[in-house]
Amino acid sequence: xxxxxxxxxxxxxxxxxxxxxxxxxxxxxxxxxxxxxxxxxxxxxxxxxxxxxxxxxxxxxxxxxxxxxxxxxxxxxxxxxxxxxxxxxxxxxxxxxxxxxxxxxxxxxxxxx
Amino acid sequence: xxxxxxxxxxxxxxxxxxxxxxxxxxxxxxxxxxxxxxxxxxxxxxxxxxxxxxxxxxxxxxxxxxxxxxxxxxxxxxxxxxxxxxxxxxxxxxxxxxxxxxxxxxxxxxxxxxx
Numbered sequence: 359x360x361x362x363x364x365x366x367x368x369x370x371x372x373x374x375x376x377x378x379x380x381x382x383x384x385x386x387x388x389x390x391x392x393x394x395x396x397x398x399x400x401x402x403x404x405x406x407x408x409x410x411x412x413x414x415x416x417x418x419x420x421x422x423x424x425x426x427x428x429x430x431x432x433x434x435x436x437x438x439x440x441x442x443x444x445x446x447x448x449x450x451x452x453x454x455x456x457x458x459x460x461x462x463x464x465x466x467x468x469x470x471x
Numbered sequence: 472x473x474x475x476x477x478x479x480x481x482x483x484x485x486x487x488x489x490x491x492x493x494x495x496x497x498x499x500x501x502x503x504x505x506x507x508x509x510x511x512x513x514x515x516x517x518x519x520x521x522x523x524x525x526x527x528x529x530x531x532x533x534x535x536x537x538x539x540x541x542x543x544x545x546x547x548x549x550x551x552x553x554x555x556x557x558x559x560x561x562x563x564x565x566x567x568x569x570x571x572x573x574x575x576x577x578x579x580x581x582x583x584x585x586x
Contacts, residue, residue, distance in 0.1 A: 367511065392574070401475070401561060401577035402514075448513055458529060459575065461513030 360385050362451045364462035371439050372470045379434040379465050381423075381449030389451040391432045392459070393423055396446045405447075408432065419443070444469045473497055475578035477562050483584045484552045492547040492581050494562030502565045503545035504529075504575065505537060507558040514561060520545055552585045559583070 361384045371377055383389055390409050394402040406417025413425040423434045432449060449462040478493045496503065501522045506514040506529075516529030520539040534556060536548045545564075549556060559582050563575040 362513075364513075394577075399579075401579045402563075403577070404574045407574060450513075458516050458519070459514075461515070463511050463513045 360389075360451070360460055362449050362460050362462040364447075364449055364465050366465045367463070368466045368468065370468040370470060373441050374438050377434075377436045377439045377443070377467070379447050379449075379467070381432045381434065381462060382430050383432060383449075383451045384430065385451060388427070391423075391425065392450045392452075393417065393421070393432075393434050394448045394450060395419075396448065396464075398445070402448065405434070439467075439469055441469045441471065443467060475562055475564055475576050477560075477578040477581050479581060480579070481582050483586065484549075485586050486553060488552050489548065489550050490552065490583075491549075492560055492562075492583075493544070494546065494578060495544045496562075496564040496576070497543065498564060498566065498576065499542070500564035500566045500576075501542070503539065504563040504565075505535075505545070505547045506561045506563065507531065507556075508561060508580070509558050517547065517560075552583075554585045557583060557585045 363382045365380050392407045393405040396402045405421050406415050408415050408425050416422050421436050446464045446466045448464050450459045452459050475496045504519040505517040508514050515531050518537040520526045523542045526537050538546045559580045561580050562578040565575045
């Protein structure tokens with residue numbers, strides 16, 4: 359079955375530190391992959407997406423993600439976290455012939471001053 | 472350009488009551504979606520509409536009905552609410568259809584509590 363897994367439910371980092379949020383997928387073929395961010399009380403905003411080509415994709419707000427087929431992963435990274443990055447982050451996937459996004463369970467990021 | 476709007480923002484129902492959640496988008500998108508969000512489970516698709524006049528079941532459709540009223544509006548109805556339907560509901564839309572890689576744009580959500 360197609361699935362997206364985010365192993366970390368909560369992560370706390372210090373402001374200015376680097377960040378990596380993990381995402382693993384299970385799809386038969388190369389999926390379309392997305393990272394969304396949800397601030398408290400808000401809807402979801404797309405950070406970045408991967409369909410094909412360059413495996414390192416750049417997104418908004420200084421985020422990037424790397425697609426690694428060998429590890430079935432699509433981890434989100436940021437070199438220096440800001441307090442405003444505190445939010446919940448969702449990885450999502452879809453196969454190229456499908457019609458539904460499958461979301462991971464989310465990772466809540468807290469940023470220490 | 473408001474994007475995706477949802478009403479109401481909050482709602483409390485008693486078991487067995489009915490209600491309709493409204494969603495509208497002003498981006499001329501073809502496809503619209505209803506999700507529910509529960510802690511630790513991400514978002515799960517309830518129903519979607521690939522285009523005006525069509526609707527299809529998602530992952531968790533039981534207990535819900537939908538209506539694609541026109542291209543702009545997509546409503547979600549709970550005929551007889553149950554406590555298990557306590558959740559945050561999100562509407563989303565996308566431009567090029569469900570099978571495209573176009574991103575989905577989300578509304579702000581409706582927080583529903585069923586007592």
